[in-house]
Amino acid sequence: MAAERARLEGVFGKNTTAALALGEWLLASGRATEAEQLLQPLVAYQPDNAQALAALAQALLATGRDERGLAALAQALALEPSHPRIPAQLVHAFGAAGRADTADALLKQAAERHPELGHLRLARSRALVSLGLIPDALQELLLAARSSPSLVEVWKALVHLQLRLAGSFDAAIGSGRKLVELEPTPENHGNVAFALQRAGRDEEAREHVVRGLPWTRWAAAGHASTERRLRVGVLTAPGFVNTPTEFLVDRTGRLVETIPLLDGVGYPLAQVGRSYDVFFNAIADADGAASALRLADRLLAEMPVPVLNRPADVARTTRDQIAARLGDIPEAVVPVTRRVRRQALLRGEAAALLEEVGFPLLSRPIGSHGGDDVRKAADAEALRRHAEGDGTDELYLTRFVEYASADGVYRKYRVVFVGGTLFPYHLSVSAGWLNHYFRSDMSRSEGHRVEEAAFLNEPERHLGATAVAALRRIAERIDLDYFGVDFALHRDGRLVLFECNPVMLIMTPQTDVFRYRHEAALRIRNAFSALLQRRATQDRDGDRPTAEEPEARPALAVAGGGRGG
Numbered sequence: 001m002a003a004e005r006a007r008l009e010g011v012f013g014k015n016t017t018a019a020l021a022l023g024e025w026l027l028a029s030g031r032a033t034e035a036e037q038l039l040q041p042l043v044a045y046q047p048d049n050a051q052a053l054a055a056l057a058q059a060l061l062a063t064g065r066d067e068r069g070l071a072a073l074a075q076a077l078a079l080e081p082s083h084p085r086i087p088a089q090l091v092h093a094f095g096a097a098g099r100a101d102t103a104d105a106l107l108k109q110a111a112e113r114h115p116e117l118g119h120l121r122l123a124r125s126r127a128l129v130s131l132g133l134i135p136d137a138l139q140e141l142l143l144a145a146r147s148s149p150s151l152v153e154v155w156k157a158l159v160h161l162q163l164r165l166a167g168s169f170d171a172a173i174g175s176g177r178k179l180v181e182l183e184p185t186p187e188n189h190g191n192v193a194f195a196l197q198r199a200g201r202d203e204e205a206r207e208h209v210v211r212g213l214p215w216t217r218w219a220a221a222g223h224a225s226t227e228r229r230l231r232v233g234v235l236t237a238p239g240f241v242n243t244p245t246e247f248l249v250d251r252t253g254r255l256v257e258t259i260p261l262l263d264g265v266g267y268p269l270a271q272v273g274r275s276y277d278v279f280f281n282a283i284a285d286a287d288g289a290a291s292a293l294r295l296a297d298r299l300l301a302e303m304p305v306p307v308l309n310r311p312a313d314v315a316r317t318t319r320d321q322i323a324a325r326l327g328d329i330p331e332a333v334v335p336v337t338r339r340v341r342r343q344a345l346l347r348g349e350a351a352a353l354l355e356e357v358g359f360p361l362l363s364r365p366i367g368s369h370g371g372d373d374v375r376k377a378a379d380a381e382a383l384r385r386h387a388e389g390d391g392t393d394e395l396y397l398t399r400f401v402e403y404a405s406a407d408g409v410y411r412k413y414r415v416v417f418v419g420g421t422l423f424p425y426h427l428s429v430s431a432g433w434l435n436h437y438f439r440s441d442m443s444r445s446e447g448h449r450v451e452e453a454a455f456l457n458e459p460e461r462h463l464g465a466t467a468v469a470a471l472r473r474i475a476e477r478i479d480l481d482y483f484g485v486d487f488a489l490h491r492d493g494r495l496v497l498f499e500c501n502p503v504m505l506i507m508t509p510q511t512d513v514f515r516y517r518h519e520a521a522l523r524i525r526n527a528f529s530a531l532l533q534r535r536a537t538q539d540r541d542g543d544r545p546t547a548e549e550p551e552a553r554p555a556l557a558v559a560g561g562g563r564g565g
Helices: 002-012 017-030 032-045 048-062 064-080 088-098 100-113 118-131 132-145 152-164 169-182 186-198 202-211 217-220 269-275 290-301 320-326 342-346 351-357 380-387 448-458 459-463 465-479 513-541
Strands: 229-236 255-260 278-281 335-343 361-366 375-376 392-397 409-419 421-430 484-488 495-501
Touching: 017 032, 017 048, 032 048, 048 064, 048 088, 048 269, 064 088, 064 100, 064 421, 088 100, 088 118, 100 118, 118 132, 118 152, 118 421, 132 152, 152 169, 169 186, 186 202, 217 269, 217 484, 229 269, 278 290, 278 513, 320 335, 320 392, 320 465, 320 495, 335 342, 335 351, 342 392, 351 392, 361 380, 380 392, 409 513, 421 448, 421 513, 448 459, 448 513, 459 465, 465 484, 465 495
Parallel strands: 229 255, 229 278
Antiparallel strands: 335 392, 361 375, 361 392, 409 421, 409 484, 484 495
16 A cells, blocks of 8 residues: 555655546546556555546456456445446446346445435436336436436436337427426427427427527538538437437538428528538438428428438338338348238237238337337237337337347347448347347357457358348448448348348447457448548539439448457
């Protein structure tokens, strides 16, 4: 202890706050090993310094010592539950390790001891969501809003959950209004507008969209090409129906503005058209945002600015349309998918449709993603029980294809196409058929991670010629600049299609155990960035492709390679 104290005081005097600040800066700079070397003696010198302990935990997690890092976070929470960042860090770290239940137990105990701290309940709600306990998560958020009414993140989370629950639109409107009082951003106004629209209050919805638009800058804008930096307009719809762009769209040296679209708003098209070099239509959910896609298509027709992901093409990516468009690919298994009204199922009026789809089948609410409320039904009675629940008026029914590999586990792949080039993104290996990365066994199995790294580095070799041929055909048929494909491999080598649309999330991994995935995510981001620049430049040079002369794309170029991590 004396040696550690002397070391610290020799460098920082008695100002250990500076040591902590430097350690956090090293972490933010990706220098976790150096951060650990600095923070270890600081924690030894001040074992009750919760912030230093939490920072050390992040360094330990980033250098692959998960058990020590998780234990340090739990100890930091016990020492200083009032710190706003520590509970969130704990949820993220335990969730990434597949132990959200442990995070829930720790946060429940802390919240019971300190009911006045809303951020504890906010963090616990996130753990409950990851466990699929949505009603319990909502109750935690309501308690958090009562104890900490000025905490912006609580109201954001409330709006999100209340919009997910059928019949909660009025509650979401109330939460959204409180949110925009605290943080009046375009996105927050847009989410209030979405809730108002779902509740049938269209005029109020339009008012909120108008409040969030960048009117002042449009009015002052010259032609976009007169600025050195690229100007990117990101078109969105109110609600949670857009391509996640936080990581995908590189804002370095660029002006990137969000433009929420809603019918009935008087958009000044001439000014908007002069304000941007290129648009990215991020409205991505063809089911949940059909009206917004039609509006975007009409508005873009009046603005001679290049667009990535034209709305009319996105509108053709509903699950049933994708199944019909890709169903005849010989190298793929594309399950039959049909839409059906809940009431038709409950009244026994869908016998012919059920015979066409066949059992066992998967049922999911229209517009759901990430495995939300997906059920596997072996027969009509099991399907009826799902239809009796709350949710959208319509369901998708998809024939279930058994896709377990020869070793009995389930493998789901995700690739992303950018300008026609294929980029591998991840491989999720799970013991169960409902396979999403956050539910998988990846964090607990080094063998699975080695397999995923091999896929990221050499996707063609890993997938085999038959699946690669299927992906080539998909690339030729889907007329989008950016979209993702989720799929499995059948035991005969064919591709088993799950999903094909531009909704999918791309991000860099947050813990060192997944460091090998970092390069794959960056390749996608860099390719998208280059495509934005290329489209804008083609337009300024008068060389933008016309409908008769489309931009040349490779039938299938594959971007893998390099040692991922």
